[in-house]
Amino acid sequence: MLSYKTGTVMSVINVIGLIVISLTCCFSSQSSQQTEYYANLITQRVLNAQKYQPPDYYKGFDVSEKYTAPKDFGVFDFIVVGAGAGGSLLARRLSEAHDWKVLLIEGGGTSDDFVDIPAAFNHLLTSEYSWGFKTTPQKVCEDSIGSICTYPRGKGLGGTTLIHTVVHARGIPSDYDYWEKLGLDGWSFDDVFPYFKRYENASILKDIDPDYHGFNGPFAVENYRNSSEFEEAFIAALGTFGITKTDYNGQKVYGYGRSQLATHNGKRNDAFKCFISDVINKENLQIQDNSLVTKVLIRNATAYGIEFIHDNNRYIAKATKEVILSAGSVGSPQILMLSGVGPANELLKHNITLVKDLPVGREFQDRPGISMYITTDRFEEADLKAVIAQYLQGHGPMSVSQRTVVAFYKNSRNSPVEIMLLDGEGFTVYNNSVNFGKTGLKSFGIRTALLKPKSVGNLTLASNDPLQFPVINTNLLGEPDDEESIIEALNFMADVAESEPMKKFNATIKDDTACKVFPFRSKRYWKCYLRTSMSDHALHPIRSCKMGTNPNDSVVNNRLQVHGISNLRVVDASVMPTSVTGHQFGTVFMIAEKASDMIAEDHGNIINSSR
Numbered sequence: 001m002l003s004y005k006t007g008t009v010m011s012v013i014n015v016i017g018l019i020v021i022s023l024t025c026c027f028s029s030q031s032s033q034q035t036e037y038y039a040n041l042i043t044q045r046v047l048n049a050q051k052y053q054p055p056d057y058y059k060g061f062d063v064s065e066k067y068t069a070p071k072d073f074g075v076f077d078f079i080v081v082g083a084g085a086g087g088s089l090l091a092r093r094l095s096e097a098h099d100w101k102v103l104l105i106e107g108g109g110t111s112d113d114f115v116d117i118p119a120a121f122n123h124l125l126t127s128e129y130s131w132g133f134k135t136t137p138q139k140v141c142e143d144s145i146g147s148i149c150t151y152p153r154g155k156g157l158g159g160t161t162l163i164h165t166v167v168h169a170r171g172i173p174s175d176y177d178y179w180e181k182l183g184l185d186g187w188s189f190d191d192v193f194p195y196f197k198r199y200e201n202a203s204i205l206k207d208i209d210p211d212y213h214g215f216n217g218p219f220a221v222e223n224y225r226n227s228s229e230f231e232e233a234f235i236a237a238l239g240t241f242g243i244t245k246t247d248y249n250g251q252k253v254y255g256y257g258r259s260q261l262a263t264h265n266g267k268r269n270d271a272f273k274c275f276i277s278d279v280i281n282k283e284n285l286q287i288q289d290n291s292l293v294t295k296v297l298i299r300n301a302t303a304y305g306i307e308f309i310h311d312n313n314r315y316i317a318k319a320t321k322e323v324i325l326s327a328g329s330v331g332s333p334q335i336l337m338l339s340g341v342g343p344a345n346e347l348l349k350h351n352i353t354l355v356k357d358l359p360v361g362r363e364f365q366d367r368p369g370i371s372m373y374i375t376t377d378r379f380e381e382a383d384l385k386a387v388i389a390q391y392l393q394g395h396g397p398m399s400v401s402q403r404t405v406v407a408f409y410k411n412s413r414n415s416p417v418e419i420m421l422l423d424g425e426g427f428t429v430y431n432n433s434v435n436f437g438k439t440g441l442k443s444f445g446i447r448t449a450l451l452k453p454k455s456v457g458n459l460t461l462a463s464n465d466p467l468q469f470p471v472i473n474t475n476l477l478g479e480p481d482d483e484e485s486i487i488e489a490l491n492f493m494a495d496v497a498e499s500e501p502m503k504k505f506n507a508t509i510k511d512d513t514a515c516k517v518f519p520f521r522s523k524r525y526w527k528c529y530l531r532t533s534m535s536d537h538a539l540h541p542i543r544s545c546k547m548g549t550n551p552n553d554s555v556v557n558n559r560l561q562v563h564g565i566s567n568l569r570v571v572d573a574s575v576m577p578t579s580v581t582g583h584q585f586g587t588v589f590m591i592a593e594k595a596s597d598m599i600a601e602d603h604g605n606i607i608n609s610s611r
């Protein structure tokens with residue numbers, strides 16, 4: 001017989017047991033509901049992406065009342081145009097000065113759970129989160145209709161950080177020291193380094209040079225938590241070519257490192273989420289989305305506001321201190337030209353009254369990026385729900401954009417090159433059913449990009465209609481030297497794919513392009529390969545509103561102010577005068593951090609971050 005006490009203890013244990021069982025059931029039914037939710041979301045969105053037709057113009061802003069008088073949207077101290085990498089960070093910092101009223105205005109809307117999945121990036125390029133721009137005919141798209149490439153740029157609160165591949169790699173000291181050598185005082189590495197540290201929180205990154213990172217910023221970076229035998233073999237293969245381990249955001253960029261990712265618990269950490277979401281309710285910060293800015297209002301060579309379209313109406317918002325364009329390398333030059341700031345002959349062509357003759361869009365530079373796929377003898381069984389379950393725990397292949405290892409090296413021409421492992425195949429579609437990877441023999445990819453190409457293109461207006469997309473000519477591989485460099489990189493990728501460490505899984509380069517009529521690895525083969533769908537833009541455009549000292553060949557000065565126009569700055573990738581030995585958004589974050597200090601200085605104010 002049980003004593004009263006023992007009985008009570010047993011009943012307590014039973015009750016606890018029941019609670020644990022019901023909690024477990026509750027959690028497991030919750031997580032199976034979540035898995036189901038993600039499976040449906042992914043299926044629907046991947047299938048939608050397949051049917052995507054890029055628009056020919058800024059769709060959604062079809063102003064029926066295009067010519068009616070604009071409505072008054074109010075007065076602000078600062079108006080920041082574009083909530084992408086640069087604009088989101090800058091608006092956060094400006095709003096830290098509590099007596100400043102800041103408007104952050106963005107063409108797109110809010111993102112959702114699908115956008116948060118890093119592995120979904122490919123499907124976001126053909127979605128409502130991308131504007132749908134196209135290039136003029138380019139060599140690298142010779143197998144597309146009219147040789148025209150699609151040219152994705154992010155649309156929405158977060159900008160291109162909503163669709164990018166989340167790798168944080170910010171360049172080397174000599175990149176920025178060179179900017180100073182161009183006459184840009186204040187942009188040497190010593191000058192900009194504190195700003196790189198200020199935005200970053202690298203507390204959980206592994207294998208880093210701690211002196212080169214920030215640990216208190218709002219932008220959290222993490223490593224991908226899983227690894228694979230392809231990753232091990234890729235790293236071993238790099239080793240056989242003398243590429244050794246490094247922190248590529250540390251003292252020595254050349255070498256390989258496991259990716260440092262703009263993710264938080266495996267989810268995309270876009271610029272709006274990490275810089276604005278925690279300050280969104282501040283009274284002095286107003287966010288206005290789904291609004292296309294069509295013009296900066298300029299009187300007596302001074303900017304005093306913007307015009308924009310929202311919900312089929314035109315509006316005017318005024319700025320007492322500054323208008324800041326952070327609309328990216330495509331958006332910012334277009335808005336400037338529509339406002340009368342641009343090359344005189346270009347504006348004349350489109351009947352736009354000239355306000356200031358500047359070489360806006362005269363330069364536009366992107367990088368070539370080329371992939372190669374490799375088949376193996378390893379078998380995999382695709383299981384969407386299993387990878388979703390991992391994602392819900394903050395890891396697994398859905399939480400990375402396949403780019404699990406990144407390496408930087410210099411080629412024989414002393415040109416910096418990147419090589420990355422693309423681990424896995426991402427979401428796949430078979431018979432209208434969406435899976436992750438495919439059931440069958442596994443493959444992986446290797447991707448390269450030329451970090452400092454010589455070819456430069458340009459960006460011009462199609463017309464004076466703000467709803468028309470601009471004309472983007474990237475002139476990718478326009479310079480023979482770039483083609484030679486990338487062919488050398490392709491040979492190196494093939495060497496890596498055929499190296500000893502890859503033999504254990506019978507790695508074989510997939511050769512299903514039309515180029516197989518040429519001898520594999522011959523120059524003619526690679527020249528053909530460069531014109532297939534394996535080859536494209538890295539989508540890191542710069543220089544369209546280049547920073548410089550001379551208004552004849554630059555658009556903004558070293559304080560990012562548009563030459564000859566007061567109260568107007570550009571703060572985004574378009575001001576970069578040359579590319580860096582890394583990726584891009586880190587540099588844009590740095591530019592925005594530095595801009596916030598320069599603006600505070602110029603207006604005699606203090607923002608919290610500049611303590």
Ligand SMILES: Cc1cc2nc3c(=O)[nH]c(=O)nc-3n(C[C@H](O)[C@H](O)[C@H](O)COP(=O)(O)OP(=O)(O)OC[C@H]3O[C@@H](n4cnc5c(N)ncnc54)[C@H](O)[C@@H]3O)c2cc1C
Nearest residue numbers: 082084085086107159160165167293328331573583584585
């Ligand atoms: C597929 C892809 C992969 C990439 N991968 C990486 C990577 O792994 N690592 C990396 O560092 N970089 C990567 N990048 C590049 C990086 O994301 C961008 O360089 C960076 O986001 C640029 O920042 P930005 O502020 O200049 O412009 P954006 O982030 O593009 O922001 C511009 C904002 O302005 C808005 N806008 C434009 N015109 C108007 C208008 N008229 N009115 C209102 N709003 C407007 C846009 O909607 C957008 O939100 C990638 C880019 C792409 C496309």
